Amino acid sequence: MEGGSKLWIEKFRPKTFNDVKGHDAIVERLKGFVKQQNIPHLLFTGPAGVGKTSLILVVAREFFGENWRQNFLELNASDDRGIDVVRNTIKDFARTKAIGNVPFKIIYLDECDSLTTEAQQALRRTMENYTDSTRFCLSCNYSSKIIDPIQSRCAIFRFKQLNKDAITEIINIVADNEGLKIDEEAINSLYEISNGDVRRVQNILQSCASANKNINKKLIYEIVSVAEPKEVINFLNLAMAGDFLAARKKMLDIMLKHGLSGVDLVKQIQKEIWNLGVNDAKKVEFIEKCGEAEFRIVEGSDEFIQLESLLASFVKNAPSR
Amino acid sequence: MLLVDKYKPKTLKEVYGQDYATSEFKKAVLNKNHVFLHGSNGNGKTSSVYALARDMGYEIFELNASDYRNKEEIKNILGSVIKQRSLFNTNKLILIDEIDGLSGSKDRGGLQEIPALLDESIYPIVLIANDPWNSKFNGIRKKCKLIEFKKLENLAIVNILKNICLKEGIKYGEIDLKILAAKVKGDLRAAINDLEILARDGQLSNVNLLEPRQTKEDILLLLKLILKGKNLALINEAMLNTDITLDELTLWLDENMPKEYSNDELEKAYHYLAKSDVFKGRIIKRQYWRFLTYQNTLMGCGVASSKKELSKKFVSYKRSERILSIWISNMRKSKRNAVISTFLPNLHMSNKKFVNELSYMKNIFMNKKVLESLDIKDEESKYLLT
Numbered sequence: 001m002e003g004g005s006k007l008w009i010e011k012f013r014p015k016t017f018n019d020v021k022g023h024d025a026i027v028e029r030l031k032g033f034v035k036q037q038n039i040p041h042l043l044f045t046g047p048a049g050v051g052k053t054s055l056i057l058v059v060a061r062e063f064f065g066e067n068w069r070q071n072f073l074e075l076n077a078s079d080d081r082g083i084d085v086v087r088n089t090i091k092d093f094a095r096t097k098a099i100g101n102v103p104f105k106i107i108y109l110d111e112c113d114s115l116t117t118e119a120q121q122a123l124r125r126t127m128e129n130y131t132d133s134t135r136f137c138l139s140c141n142y143s144s145k146i147i148d149p150i151q152s153r154c155a156i157f158r159f160k161q162l163n164k165d166a167i168t169e170i171i172n173i174v175a176d177n178e179g180l181k182i183d184e185e186a187i188n189s190l191y192e193i194s195n196g197d198v199r200r201v202q203n204i205l206q207s208c209a210s211a212n213k214n215i216n217k218k219l220i221y222e223i224v225s226v227a228e229p230k231e232v233i234n235f236l237n238l239a240m241a242g243d244f245l246a247a248r249k250k251m252l253d254i255m256l257k258h259g260l261s262g263v264d265l266v267k268q269i270q271k272e273i274w275n276l277g278v279n280d281a282k283k284v285e286f287i288e289k290c291g292e293a294e295f296r297i298v299e300g301s302d303e304f305i306q307l308e309s310l311l312a313s314f315v316k317n318a319p320s321r
Numbered sequence: 322m323l324l325v326d327k328y329k330p331k332t333l334k335e336v337y338g339q340d341y342a343t344s345e346f347k348k349a350v351l352n353k354n355h356v357f358l359h360g361s362n363g364n365g366k367t368s369s370v371y372a373l374a375r376d377m378g379y380e381i382f383e384l385n386a387s388d389y390r391n392k393e394e395i396k397n398i399l400g401s402v403i404k405q406r407s408l409f410n411t412n413k414l415i416l417i418d419e420i421d422g423l424s425g426s427k428d429r430g431g432l433q434e435i436p437a438l439l440d441e442s443i444y445p446i447v448l449i450a451n452d453p454w455n456s457k458f459n460g461i462r463k464k465c466k467l468i469e470f471k472k473l474e475n476l477a478i479v480n481i482l483k484n485i486c487l488k489e490g491i492k493y494g495e496i497d498l499k500i501l502a503a504k505v506k507g508d509l510r511a512a513i514n515d516l517e518i519l520a521r522d523g524q525l526s527n528v529n530l531l532e533p534r535q536t537k538e539d540i541l542l543l544l545k546l547i548l549k550g551k552n553l554a555l556i557n558e559a560m561l562n563t564d565i566t567l568d569e570l571t572l573w574l575d576e577n578m579p580k581e582y583s584n585d586e587l588e589k590a591y592h593y594l595a596k597s598d599v600f601k602g603r604i605i606k607r608q609y610w611r612f613l614t615y616q617n618t619l620m621g622c623g624v625a626s627s628k629k630e631l632s633k634k635f636v637s638y639k640r641s642e643r644i645l646s647i648w649i650s651n652m653r654k655s656k657r658n659a660v661i662s663t664f665l666p667n668l669h670m671s672n673k674k675f676v677n678e679l680s681y682m683k684n685i686f687m688n689k690k691v692l693e694s695l696d697i698k699d700e701e702s703k704y705l706l707t
Contacts (some may be wrong), residue, residue, distance in 0.1 A: 005690035007682075010668060053669045076671035111671055199670075200681060207684035223684065244579050244587060252643065256650035259676065296595055300602035304643065305575060309588075309595035316588035 022166035046159025049197030094130035262303025360470030363510030403442035472507035576641035593623025
């Protein structure tokens with residue numbers, strides 16, 4: 001398959017400011033920084049897949065040219081969280097001078113939501129001590145997870161969810177390059193399913209394209225339904241039918257298969273409760289129980305016990321009895 | 322009623338195998354001497370005091386480890402008792418049990434207060450401890466008559482157990498009682514408790530169950546107590562004496578509860594088990610070990626009391642396989658992550674995000690060319706696809 005050997009999420013990642021879709025105001029300000037050859041520390045906040053990482057990569061390219069990788073350190077706080085990373089990796093990188101004719105290096109810290117408070121506290125000093133040689137760009141989904149002292153040291157950029165026009169534009173660029181045929185209805189469903197997450201759009205598109213270059217709504221939903229199996233509603237229905245043992249088995253399977261934490265699963269259960277065939281009063285009752293279970297998971301030690309307790313209370317309160 | 326309570330000696334004569342000690346004890350009390358009873362656990366020290374009091378119509382004032390026993394408390398509680406005449410002019414006996422336990426921050430000064438009490442009291446004071454030769458008792462020993470309660474012989478224990486079995490209509494094998502007696506090392510109370518646990522349904526079940534290395538059997542016994550019965554006192558006792566860890570018990574209960582309970586009962590039982598786990602979490606976070614009581618009680622008594630009626634159905638208990646499945650899945654995960662980590666740096670996203678995205682990318686990774694370009698080998702790709 002032509003051009004099929006690369007992941008599209010990389011292939012179609014914007015290389016220049018002009019490639020970036022949406023976020024016009026943010027792009028303008030960043031362009032200004034590049035022009036002045038200086039930037040403050042940055043804090044990018046916004047939902048997943050709108051282009052936060054892509055944009056900082058563009059900035060790095062614009063600043064450092066071809067050698068951008070030498071002056072750019074990317075860390076994922078959700079993989080390398082904890083204070084040691086801040087104390088070792090980040091400090092080591094920040095300590096040395098930038099290579100080539102540039103005033104500073106950039107450290108990009110992705111998914112800072114999951115950075116522990118201690119690590120953030122440690123980061124705060126580091127950011128000040130190395131301003132001569134290094135600029136930080138932090139990215140997160142919610143700025144409220146970032147401690148105030150860090151927020152006050154950064155220029156904050158709030159990324160909004162991409163609107164339908166921007167998504168359509170991106171889909172069309174991919175379609176033109178890859179020789180796909182995609183109709184209006186399919187674009188609409190892609191937009192709905194992805195919630196404006198471009199990474200998801202491109203992955204679904206590439207998955208569809210491996211099956212068929214003519215992409216329609218049906219194909220998209222086939223791919224998505226494999227990716228988003230109705231497993232949670234399945235075991236909830238088992239619980240509603242009063243079969244605790246079967247529901248429990250299914251629940252453990254799901255957790256292990258998808259590597260879900262207890263809190264992850266409670267979140268999904270709580271969403272799916274709205275789709276259960278019970279009356280509204282029961283739904284509210286169940287959601288209250290979810291809240292209690294989530295609290296207990298946070299407070300307790302064995303999340304599976306807590307989930308089973310939730311399940312047992314669903315079985316007890318199931319309308320079939 | 323627990324067997325230990327039922328067969329507690331009512332009179333001094335019934336205190337088994339301590340004839341010399343009890344007669345000395347009685348003499349001393351009649352002479353209004355203070356007494357220091359000592360000896361190992363469960364051979365009748367405290368029982369003798371109560372038996373004697375009953376025999377001679379004495380009133381008992383007891384201060385044991387469950388009370389605060391610092392200087393002030395002891396003064397407040399006993400200070401007046403030792404001087405006042407009793408309401409009906411009866412004699413009094415003052416019992417301070419478990420004085421080995423009198424130390425630490427909460428009982429500060431308590432021990433120093435005792436010699437003064439001994440001097441002032443017009444009533445005999447009985448002190449009880451395991452080891453009277455501890456140096457902290459130096460000021461106390463010389464003011465009291467020391468009476469040792471000897472460790473009970475195995476044979477004596479066997480005889481007592483036999484007697485109880487006969488009265489309770491429990492069928493027993495001689496050898497089983499001997500093993501049981503040997504195991505408790507002279508502790509009669511422990512022996513009777515063990516007997517109670519083993520003697521379900523009028524039959525002494527396999528005594529080897531009590532051997533600590535047979536934890537599998539041990540846990541089945543405990544599970545039965547909790548899931549089939551409602552004798553909370555017994556469950557508490559058993560949970561105190563067992564070598565099984567609470568974590569292990571949690572797993573067993575978790576696996577087997579749904580087989581015994583259903584609906585309301587199951588919900589309630591899980592509620593208690595979950596609450597018990599919350600207390601465990603709190604212990605871990607705050608290192609506040611007093612919560613252990615709640616973890617313990619909610620797990621044992623909470624689960625047991627969730628049933629409406631005693632269950633008679635036959636259930637074979639199984640060990641939970643949850644830990645194993647989690648382990649297997651973790652192995653898979655770590656292999657998958659190893660594969661991912663080879664190309665992840667080029668994708669500018671975290672492992673977590675990529676794994677999230679992976680289910681949308683299955684079709685992409687079935688494409689050989691994509692795998693090649695990312696340098697993923699065929700046998701590695703299966704970890705991405707499952």
